[in-house]
Amino acid sequence: xxxxxxxxxxxxxxxxxxxxxxxxxxxxxxxxxxxxxxxxxxxxxxxxxxxxxxxxxxxxxxxxxxxxxxxxxxxxxxxxxxxxxxxxxxxxxxxxxxxxxxxxxxxxxxxxxxxxxxxxxxxxxxxxxxxxxxx
Amino acid sequence: xxxxxxxxxxxxxxxxxxxxxxxxxxxxxxxxxxxxxxxxxxxxxxxxxxxxxxxxxxxxxxxxxxxxxxxxxxxxxxxxxxxxxxxxxxxxxxxxxxxxxxxxxxxxxxxxxxxx
Numbered sequence: 001x002x003x004x005x006x007x008x009x010x011x012x013x014x015x016x017x018x019x020x021x022x023x024x025x026x027x028x029x030x031x032x033x034x035x036x037x038x039x040x041x042x043x044x045x046x047x048x049x050x051x052x053x054x055x056x057x058x059x060x061x062x063x064x065x066x067x068x069x070x071x072x073x074x075x076x077x078x079x080x081x082x083x084x085x086x087x088x089x090x091x092x093x094x095x096x097x098x099x100x101x102x103x104x105x106x107x108x109x110x111x112x113x114x115x116x117x118x119x120x121x122x123x124x125x126x127x128x129x130x131x132x133x134x135x
Numbered sequence: 136x137x138x139x140x141x142x143x144x145x146x147x148x149x150x151x152x153x154x155x156x157x158x159x160x161x162x163x164x165x166x167x168x169x170x171x172x173x174x175x176x177x178x179x180x181x182x183x184x185x186x187x188x189x190x191x192x193x194x195x196x197x198x199x200x201x202x203x204x205x206x207x208x209x210x211x212x213x214x215x216x217x218x219x220x221x222x223x224x225x226x227x228x229x230x231x232x233x234x235x236x237x238x239x240x241x242x243x244x245x246x247x248x249x250x251x
Contacts, residue, residue, distance in 0.1 A: 022145075040203075042203040042204040043201075043203055043204075044199065044201065044202045044203060044204050045199070045200040045201045045202075046193065046197040046198060046199055046200060047197070047198055047200055048196045048197050048198065049196070052200075053197060055204070057167035057168065057204050057231075058167065058231075059165040059166065059167040059230060059231035059232045060163075060165065060229060060230055060231060060232035061230060062230070100200075112230070113170075114167065114168055114169060114170045114190060114228075114230065114231045115165075115166070115167035115168065115169075115230045115231015115232065116167050116168050116231065
């Protein structure tokens, strides 16, 4: 059996109303936007045929301040920065997320660009979808 | 299927910090995902506007498993209640943080007055 995401049907006339409503809510400043240092590092998880991708929003760090660890299908990103200014507290934060099973842990790669850290986790060959030849 | 979060016209108001030294104010705007080419800055009637367009949207073929970040672009409007030298604004982008240096207008600068 295959699970397929169910898309709720929308009446043609209600689409504009939905859009208006969404614009209204998205236009309001969110509480989180007022907080300069977010308590939680936003993380996204994606996949395609060959890889699973984890993306973390971490603006303003240097590569050497970022640390990525993988243990028992839990991916942890931690940041640490010694304060440059006298009297200012050192900064450290971390974020963990579980990643799916069946990944090739030895071939994990990470890239940091424009304040977004992308960790690429290749799937093991045996779980990649493959076409089966009919003879 | 298009990603509704990305296609939405609405903008995120980015987090920012301000600081001041003897010659200038510094504004640091946090816009992860925005490269150098995606930044727009304008100053009009004491209102500083910063916009940031995300450089890398999600590559073709990536299916989201879970999402927390909002894929929208950024927009920040700051009303300035201090006089600055608009001609000499400097901006640089460091790993998703836009650092703006707004030099103080000459009239505001600290001046040492010699006693004759």
